[in-house]
Amino acid sequence: MHLALYTHASCLAHDPGAGHPESPARLRAVLEALTHDRFAGIDRIEAPRATRTQLELAHSPGHVAQIFDAAPAGDASLRIDADTVMSPDSLDAALRAAGAVCAAVDDVLAARHRRAFCAVRPPGHHATAAQAMGFCLFNSVAVGARHALASGLQRVAIVDFDVHHGNGTQDIFVSDPRVLYASTHEMPLYPGTGLRRETGVGNIINEPLPSGGGSGEFRAAYRERVLPALDAFAPQLLFVSAGFDAHRLDPLANLNLDAEDYAWVTHELVALADKHAQGRIVSSLEGGYSLTALRQSVQAHVAALIE
Structure with a gap:
């Protein structure tokens, strides 16, 4: 099968505390959803730790040191x-999350797999170059994107359909026309x-959706x-910040998507990757706080990546 799943037990051990929405139950739900027979052929790979050198491709050395020291x-x-x-x-979980994305990049660029899904936490897209925030310590997708550029690519794209704007990813790439x-x-x-007027150097596309909006x-x-x-x-590699909290069941937001919307957008992204990037996609879990919605949406997303 041309899809690989990257995860690690440390990502289950990260525990923000009782009642926190970003709970280990989220990842358990995702992994349980991917035990369905249709996913039996997926290669399952233990995520390595990201190195400090990899982290510092997207984060300031001071930020990396601060998280290690904290x-x-x-x-x-x-x-x-x-x-x-x-x-x-939490530190090991965050290192494994960023390491998963970097390992997935290495594998798709080496044609060991065409596509990858990183079932990891904590999420990453709110972490800026110099600040942890919004449940996020390191920006795993941003680290992976810079790792891909350091590996010789010239253009990569990141699509983020999480219900919350990925301010950290925008912060890191706002002046980088390669992304x-x-x-x-x-x-x-x-x-x-x-906001739509936040366009970087022409490389930032923001499409805010109104509360109550749907498919x-x-x-x-x-x-x-x-x-x-x-x-x-025409990206040479496509990343997905795959947050599923725009689902109608999610308790933290007010959009009304369903699993079919995630299947649809993933099929569209696969078609673009097939056209421009030799089919190469690296997707990484971001938000999603209804366990029912997570199970349904991850199954839809990963099935579309396989197809």
């Missing part, structure tokens, strides 16, 4: 901000960024703006 020991936890918490296993970043997200909503608005944003921009950019 890692608590024993039974302690550390609250970085109102939303972002480190437990004793096209395209996001659909609810607005107004945390973190408050992602029609989502698909129109892709047909009318995101997909044409990707086609014109």
